[in-house]
Amino acid sequence: MADSVPHSQQNPVFSSLSVTRQQARIRDGLQSMLAPADIKLNGERPWDPQVQNPRFYDRLCRQGSLGAGESYMDGDWECQQLDEFVSRVLSVQFDQRLQNKWVYIRNRLLGKLCNLQSCTRAWQVGEQHYDVGNNLYQAMLDKTMAYSCGYWQKARDLYQAQVAKLDLICQKLYLRPGENVLDIGCGWGSFAQYAAEHYGVNVTGVTISREQQVLALQRCAGLPVNIELQDYRSLKGEFDKLVSIGMFEHVGPKNYPIYMQTACDLMAEDGIFVLHTIGSDATRKCTDPWIHKYIFPNGAIPSLREISAAAEPYFVIEDVHNFGPDYDRTLMAWHNNFSLAWPSLKSGYSERFFRMWSYYLKSCAGAFRCRNLQLFQVVLRKKLRPLPRYTCR
Incomplete structure (x- = not known):
């Protein structure tokens, strides 16, 4: 050279x-x-x-x-x-x-x-990330198909951690049989299936991923669950309880006000909203360029300050629970499953994809390990007074 x-x-x-x-x-x-x-x-x-x-x-x-x-x-x-x-x-x-x-x-x-998470751009993350292949996610995740942080307080394995997380959310929602629940960003139907089976509620889930909708409908067959392919901004109706698990990371700062306004409009006056989201230890101006290009296009990790500011006009924040270190363990469990399953997956993916996916899972685990990233569960109740109005851009 x-x-x-x-x-x-x-x-x-x-x-x-x-x-x-x-x-x-x-x-x-x-x-x-x-x-x-x-x-x-x-x-x-x-x-x-x-x-x-x-x-x-x-x-x-x-x-x-x-x-x-x-x-x-x-x-x-x-x-x-x-x-x-x-x-x-x-x-x-x-x-x-x-x-x-x-x-x-x-x-x-x-x-x-620019509004990187506009109504038209919102579908990009579904096409690039969530539609990469249900076979990949079925191999990597546990049988709940929960693609978010597990709750490891008493869990011995990934499945127990995800069931504990789902039940924790149900308890925070104070679910009662027959209630109508909206799941914003329902993924492969993990919460919808669990809540319908164990708490007797009716669940409407929305996703921007066609692959997620197909598998979620299969998993929830026979249950009072409806899965729609829809952007949250076009939702109508009224629900007793709302939940959003691992979706707020795709909303973006320019849309935080309309997201909270939409949730407020959809929720009954005495309802409860549990927001489960990755959070940043500080308010940042942009997402990591590699994550933006290869994993979550147009994503943005909110700080607690941003969540609080967006929620303030509409909701009372009843509780904030941070169990970010549990995501380190969750991601490493996913990586272990992914690595073990690779021999059966690699015919459909390249070696470069394997290295990309490994880098994604392990680098995110490292970010949670050093507390650069957090995991927030925020419990919200509606404020009973006139509220500001926003329009979708």
Whole structure:
């Protein structure tokens, strides 16, 4: 490789790699930034990244986390405990040093100037993420098909954790037989099925994923459950109780007011709304570029301040429950299931997809482990006074 660093001047850890002088400067600077997290490039601990191709340094320097994720997908680097690596990186706020990259600036501008979660764009995440294949999700999730954080307080395995989460929500809703319940973002029908079977309620679920609707209808056959392919902003009617599990992350700051207004309009005066959502430890201006491109297009992780501000005109916040550390354990359980099932799945997916999906699950687990991400369950009751009105944009 042209303009390479002489072998005698290279760090012996990288002696097997031919790097340009620019790559060497990036490498050395990166090592200095990683040192406070006790991470060593090509080190011997399981959380130490192993650089296989020096172009990794160029991609990281140019594109930040997007370059890091894409180069992992392409095999430029490996890490045995990627989840722990990410947890350590975020714990020293390494991600904030990448905020001046153009991909971050572009995302911030788009989020500020455009409604990335408009009525027309809302369907994109369903098509890209949730419609990737029911066989994948059936292999990765437990038999409840719950694709959100389990509640591990007394659980011994993933299934018990998800059942405990579903029952916890039912208890917070004070469900009574015969009540009509709306599930905003119902997924594959995990809550609808559980609540109808164990609490005798009628459930209407809405999703923007065709694949989810098909499987949810199959799973809930014979129960008082209706699953609609519909955006939440077009919903009509009145319901005794409302629930939204892992959907608020797709709403976006520009739509928080109309989301809360819609929920309020749909809920009976004495109703209860349980909002279950991933949350950020701080209000952020944009989502991670890699997550935006490959996993959850147009998504946005709300802070507790944003949730509270959006809810304030419409609801009284009765309770906030944070069990974010449980998502670390949930994600690692999903990754274990995914890895075990890969031999039977790989005929329908590429090796690059396997690396992408592994990176997604493990990096998110690391973010929850270091408390960069949270899991909020917020219990809301309606305010009994005139409310402001918004229109869908």
